[in-house]
Amino acid sequence: MVDEIRLHGMGGQGVVACGELIAIAASYDDKFCRAFPMYGSARRGAPVLAFAQIGEESEATRSMIYYPEYLLVLDPLMPEQMDITQGLKDKGVVIWNTHKTPDETKEIFKKDLGTVGVVDATAVAVEIIGRPIPNTVMLGAFAKTTGLLKMESIFKAIDKRFPPRLAEPNKKAAQAGYDRAVVKKY
Amino acid sequence: MSQDFDVMPGNKAVAHGVRLARTEVVPAYPITPQTTIIEYLADFVANGKLDAEYIHTDGEHSCMGAAVGASMTGARTFTATCSEGLAYMHEVVAQATNYRTPLVMAVTNRTLGWYWALGPDYSDVQPELNLGWLVSFVESNQECLDTVLQLYKIAEDRRVLLPAMMNLDGFYLSYSHERVYLPDQDMVDDWLPRYDAPYPLDPTVNNKVPTSILGAPHHTTYRRIHEEVLEDAKQVIKEVDQSYKETFGRGYGGLIEEYRCEDTESLLVTAGSMTTATRRAVDRLRDEGEKIGLVKVRFLRPFPWEEFRQLSQRVHAIGVVDRMIQHGTGGGMIFNDLRAALCNIEGRCPVINFITGLGGEDVPIDDLYVMGKKVVKTAKTGKIEKEVEFVEHPAAKPEKPIEVETDNPIYPSGAGCAGCGSSIIIRHIMDILGDNTIVVNPPSCSVVNYTPVARNPWLLANFAAGGAYASGVYRGLKARGKADKVYVTGYAGDGGTVDIGLQSLSGAAERNESIMWVCYDNEAYMNTGIQRSGSTPIYSNTTSTPAGTEWSGKPTRRKNMALVMAAHRIPYIATASIAYIPDLRKKIKRAAEITRNGEGMAFIHVHQPCTTGWYYPPEMTVTMGRLAVQTGAWPVLEIDQGKLTLNVKPKELKPIKEYLDPQKRFRHVKDDQALRLESMLLNDWNGLLEMEKFDKLPWY
Numbered sequence: 001m002v003d004e005i006r007l008h009g010m011g012g013q014g015v016v017a018c019g020e021l022i023a024i025a026a027s028y029d030d031k032f033c034r035a036f037p038m039y040g041s042a043r044r045g046a047p048v049l050a051f052a053q054i055g056e057e058s059e060a061t062r063s064m065i066y067y068p069e070y071l072l073v074l075d076p077l078m079p080e081q082m083d084i085t086q087g088l089k090d091k092g093v094v095i096w097n098t099h100k101t102p103d104e105t106k107e108i109f110k111k112d113l114g115t116v117g118v119v120d121a122t123a124v125a126v127e128i129i130g131r132p133i134p135n136t137v138m139l140g141a142f143a144k145t146t147g148l149l150k151m152e153s154i155f156k157a158i159d160k161r162f163p164p165r166l167a168e169p170n171k172k173a174a175q176a177g178y179d180r181a182v183v184k185k186y
Numbered sequence: 187m188s189q190d191f192d193v194m195p196g197n198k199a200v201a202h203g204v205r206l207a208r209t210e211v212v213p214a215y216p217i218t219p220q221t222t223i224i225e226y227l228a229d230f231v232a233n234g235k236l237d238a239e240y241i242h243t244d245g246e247h248s249c250m251g252a253a254v255g256a257s258m259t260g261a262r263t264f265t266a267t268c269s270e271g272l273a274y275m276h277e278v279v280a281q282a283t284n285y286r287t288p289l290v291m292a293v294t295n296r297t298l299g300w301y302w303a304l305g306p307d308y309s310d311v312q313p314e315l316n317l318g319w320l321v322s323f324v325e326s327n328q329e330c331l332d333t334v335l336q337l338y339k340i341a342e343d344r345r346v347l348l349p350a351m352m353n354l355d356g357f358y359l360s361y362s363h364e365r366v367y368l369p370d371q372d373m374v375d376d377w378l379p380r381y382d383a384p385y386p387l388d389p390t391v392n393n394k395v396p397t398s399i400l401g402a403p404h405h406t407t408y409r410r411i412h413e414e415v416l417e418d419a420k421q422v423i424k425e426v427d428q429s430y431k432e433t434f435g436r437g438y439g440g441l442i443e444e445y446r447c448e449d450t451e452s453l454l455v456t457a458g459s460m461t462t463a464t465r466r467a468v469d470r471l472r473d474e475g476e477k478i479g480l481v482k483v484r485f486l487r488p489f490p491w492e493e494f495r496q497l498s499q500r501v502h503a504i505g506v507v508d509r510m511i512q513h514g515t516g517g518g519m520i521f522n523d524l525r526a527a528l529c530n531i532e533g534r535c536p537v538i539n540f541i542t543g544l545g546g547e548d549v550p551i552d553d554l555y556v557m558g559k560k561v562v563k564t565a566k567t568g569k570i571e572k573e574v575e576f577v578e579h580p581a582a583k584p585e586k587p588i589e590v591e592t593d594n595p596i597y598p599s600g601a602g603c604a605g606c607g608s609s610i611i612i613r614h615i616m617d618i619l620g621d622n623t624i625v626v627n628p629p630s631c632s633v634v635n636y637t638p639v640a641r642n643p644w645l646l647a648n649f650a651a652g653g654a655y656a657s658g659v660y661r662g663l664k665a666r667g668k669a670d671k672v673y674v675t676g677y678a679g680d681g682g683t684v685d686i687g688l689q690s691l692s693g694a695a696e697r698n699e700s701i702m703w704v705c706y707d708n709e710a711y712m713n714t715g716i717q718r719s720g721s722t723p724i725y726s727n728t729t730s731t732p733a734g735t736e737w738s739g740k741p742t743r744r745k746n747m748a749l750v751m752a753a754h755r756i757p758y759i760a761t762a763s764i765a766y767i768p769d770l771r772k773k774i775k776r777a778a779e780i781t782r783n784g785e786g787m788a789f790i791h792v793h794q795p796c797t798t799g800w801y802y803p804p805e806m807t808v809t810m811g812r813l814a815v816q817t818g819a820w821p822v823l824e825i826d827q828g829k830l831t832l833n834v835k836p837k838e839l840k841p842i843k844e845y846l847d848p849q850k851r852f853r854h855v856k857d858d859q860a861l862r863l864e865s866m867l868l869n870d871w872n873g874l875l876e877m878e879k880f881d882k883l884p885w886y
Contacts, residue, residue: 061466062459
């Protein structure tokens with residue numbers, strides 16, 4: 001099986017870049033990887049949707065994602081404003097940028113979740129990077145919650161994607177995301 | 187053989203292939219989902235990473251014309267398009283074979299014509315298959331890059347000298363990120379030396395002239411020779427793939443790629459990105475003990491008929507998965523060729539066909555598994571249950587529509603950007619013209635955003651034929667005695683007016699059709715992601731004229747469209763701005779009067795600031811419009827029966843910086859460039875003041 005991840009957020013939170021970073025990191029683990037943003041006209045002020053696939057090269061597909069196992073939610077408010085769980089597999093995994101607890105998260109998502117990882121990623125990003133862009137913090141939380149990516153691969157991906165000036169704080173942010181994420185299995 | 191890799195979309199992999207090939211000329215015209223290929227290439231050229239002539243053409247027909255011309259001189263040439271754009275090129279695509287131009291074209295497949303879908307099927311490439319090109323299909327982003335390099339080597343081989351086309355599925359490859367290994371430039375240079383044209387169109391080195399016209403008695407012979415060249419190309423394709431594999435470590439099997447075919451009794455045949463899912467379906471069937479394999483068609487032209495004849499002797503059934511139906515033949519694109527290739531041989535196996543994935547619909551593993559099952563069953567029984575099957579997924583019934591009561595000509599939920607100037611223009615046009623109005627709209631962001639929510643008939647015209655569509659609708663109504671009862675108005679962007687739409691519009695103007703044409707000018711191709719048009723102002727940073735180390739935005743000035751239209755002597759021409767609504771309304775009313783009276787054509791060119799493409803805050807749309815007028819960047823005028831009047835006359839033009847500074851598209855503009863622009867605009871303004879003194883423009 002190829003692991004399928006759907007990313008939700010708003011413009012400016014680095015949703016598309018986050019999907020790409022997952023794909024880049026997976027490529028360092030010598031895995032098949034694929035990331036794609038939601039197709040359609042990029043209208044301003046609209047929610048942003050992106051997808052990522054990770055798997056063994058021998059399991060690759062180039063199909064759409066309908067039933068993700070993982071939701072990576074970069075926006076702290078969105079899950080309470082709209083249903084973003086369409087197609088999420090039973091016992092699916094949610095990683096959410098929030099100050100709420102995993103139990104509170106499970107309540108809000110109204111789904112039979114298998115694992116929940118939470119971290120107040122925007123606050124961590126402001127503290128470490130100096131800007132409220134939560135995507136790299138969420139990568140660390142994603143790695144801890146899912147075990148799908150190695151942190152060293154995430155660091156290499158950040159080095160690849162960012163200029164050195166931005167890479168260092170973002171790597172710290174990813175590490176903080178890993179360290180501070182609270183993960184609970186159900 | 188360590189190679190650097192990066193994770194990138196298919197379109198970028200194509201662009202890297204073009205860069206590594208040291209391509210010398212790139213004619214370009216944007217169309218979704220090809221656009222980012224030409225954007226990445228523009229970025230390479232703008233920043234000195236590719237030393238190429240980049241030609242911003244005015245439409246696909248011109249684009250392929252430029253490509254053929256450039257290739258004939260011996261320059262390595264690349265272009266890209268798809269769908270409607272490829273169809274519009276068609277005539278020149280045919281000509282490219284006559285001239286034996288080894289240019290390479292990427293086709294990011296997208297549905298052609300059929301209700302304007304954006305997703306990929308092969309309806310766009312199908313009409314191009316039999317013109318004499320090499321036609322290949324790729325499965326992955328890596329194969330995009332590798333195939334661009336291979337195609338140059340094949341096409342430029344003296345045994346071939348033919349143009350080559352690479353099909354990559356739009357969206358599934360074009361916009362999806364995957365790992366791609368980048369070959370070393372020195373190795374590519376060694377493997378793919380500069381193109382050495384045998385007879386370049388260059389009188390300084392070659393005294394032979396190209397054959398343009400050939401008498402009929404030669405045609406059959408020349409076609410036979412062309413066919414032999416295509417057959418000979420098969421050997422070159424295999425050699426090049428082998429040599430590429432030895433040099434760069436990756437090969438794709440030449441004409442076809444076999445997967446798990448060793449001891450197989452049945453076969454699935456595919457092309458393009460759905461091949462990967464088919465591999466997984468074959469894996470699943472193999473796990474269940476079924477003897478099934480997969481053949482990926484890499485080259486559909488020349489068609490690998492020998493390979494398939496041999497395969498058909500080895501297996502008991504073949505199932506072709508086709509992403510295109512050839513209407514009227516009852517079969518799919520690859521199926522028909524394959525069936526024909528086998529028809530005269532002994533001991534051929536049954537061939538069945540699945541038509542699926544049309545309009546870009548995903549072809550999931552589960553479906554491919556079921557198709558595989560059916561092929562296995564056919565192999566076992568030797569009986570064809572259904573020769574051609576459409577694999578369909580009927581859409582769920584739509585929910586009950588929501589009733590909306592509104593007097594507004596546009597219903598709520600239009601998909602335009604916050605701060606969209608176009609919706610303002612549409613509301614005023616429709617408010618004045620009323621319900622008995624037919625809007626003809628060539629492709630543009632407004633057709634995407636507002637057609638679904640418009641109350642009156644809103645007709646999508648082909649990009650290069652807007653003026654003709656409007657003429658036809660008008661004449662049809664006229665023939666039925668309705669000319670003075672229904673307004674026919676074109677509503678087009680700057681591309682559909684001043685570039686690709688110009689010929690058709692000019693024809694309508696010269697015939698003086700009693701139609702209205704409103705151009706909403708946001709100064710670039712916004713619908714495809716902000717590429718420059720013929721109406722983009724000088725210095726403007728767009729995705730196809732990026733400001734870089736070598737480029738400073740668009741290098742040339744925009745067309746003066748009002749005067750182009752005035753040269754046609756049509757009765758009414760106006761420019762307008764969304765910042766001057768009473769003036770705009772007055773002009774729409776005057777245009778309506780003229781067309782209703784059958785006096786001829788009225789053209790209104792409305793300046794429409796675009797928050798998304800000009801990079802200013804959405805609440806500043808009207809302010810930007812006003813500043814354009816007050817700085818002289820957009821003079822507001824009308825030419826009524828030849829009499830030119832400036833309708834908004836600032837006492838003194840404001841400094842252009844006031845207009846440029848809030849827009850990030852001009853962020854790189856230096857002070858001396860701004861001053862130069864200011865003096866050009868002042869010069870224009872003074873010229874208009876002079877023209878205003880005439881009772882009539884002299885040629886009216």
